[in-house]
Amino acid sequence: MRVDTQKVIEIVKQVKPLFLDREGSSQIKVKGVADFVTQIDFKVQEQVKTALYELYPKIQFMGEEKDNSDIDFDGDVWILDPVDGTTNLIHDFRNSTLSLALARKGVLTLGIIYHPYSDEVFVAERGRGVWLNENPISVSKRDNFSECLISIGTSPYYRELAKENFRIFEKVFTDCADIRRLGSAALELAYVAAGRIDAYFERSLKPWDYAAGMLLVEEAGGKVTDYKGKPVDITGNSDIVAGSQAIGEILVEKYL
Numbered sequence: 001m002r003v004d005t006q007k008v009i010e011i012v013k014q015v016k017p018l019f020l021d022r023e024g025s026s027q028i029k030v031k032g033v034a035d036f037v038t039q040i041d042f043k044v045q046e047q048v049k050t051a052l053y054e055l056y057p058k059i060q061f062m063g064e065e066k067d068n069s070d071i072d073f074d075g076d077v078w079i080l081d082p083v084d085g086t087t088n089l090i091h092d093f094r095n096s097t098l099s100l101a102l103a104r105k106g107v108l109t110l111g112i113i114y115h116p117y118s119d120e121v122f123v124a125e126r127g128r129g130v131w132l133n134e135n136p137i138s139v140s141k142r143d144n145f146s147e148c149l150i151s152i153g154t155s156p157y158y159r160e161l162a163k164e165n166f167r168i169f170e171k172v173f174t175d176c177a178d179i180r181r182l183g184s185a186a187l188e189l190a191y192v193a194a195g196r197i198d199a200y201f202e203r204s205l206k207p208w209d210y211a212a213g214m215l216l217v218e219e220a221g222g223k224v225t226d227y228k229g230k231p232v233d234i235t236g237n238s239d240i241v242a243g244s245q246a247i248g249e250i251l252v253e254k255y256l
């Protein structure tokens with residue numbers, strides 16, 4: 001089944017008013033350690049799910065805020081994070097995004113990341129390229145690690161990883177130009193694809209966190225691996241290292 005990318009982008013952009021709803025973002029449920037969900041997460045997911053089903057009723061739907069035990073990656077699957085960066089949303093720290101990917105037989109074919117506060121839409125189609133608001137983008141060309149801006153993820157749901165994570169962060173910070181922490185894996189991957197950040201790494205991300213951004217980075221000329229430099233299996237949780245091939249390899253070989 002052929003998917004009309006422009007129609008999917010239109011569906012995605014319609015969620016902007018929900019992200020700006022401060023009352024909805026104050027209705028919070030705790031799922032786990034530093035793991036929250038708001039009414040906005042549920043509303044965005046339901047709105048996007050309904051619209052996608054109307055257009056493509058035969059494509060399965062995986063969403064962060066639902067039971068996904070029946071998903072079969074041998075078929076076609078939408079992979080949605082309705083609000084990537086829920087803690088940011090709660091605090092009105094405007095780095096939350098919507099992340100949507102399409103996988104066909106386990107291969108990512110479409111990735112869309114929408115930052116509603118700036119109206120930036122990052123779109124990648126396998127084999128066709130990647131765009132930011134219809135303008136082509138590419139990963140950074142820097143190959144000197146000391147000049148690089150590196151984005152880190154603290155894996156906040158897994159506090160037992162903190163000591164090892166911050167040991168790595170200190171080593172990276174000592175050798176690079178500076179580090180950043182945006183609080184949205186999808187946005188950090190989009191920024192890698194756009195060359196705004198030279199590389200990004202984080203432990204134990206879920207498919208809806210990284211799927212769309214992974215395709216963005218790859219189509220922008222970059223590479224995404226796990227912490228051992230191996231390919232990422234999009235059907236499950238994974239550590240993520242994203243950047244140009246040169247900088248990604250430096251991170252894996254020297255720091256991770």
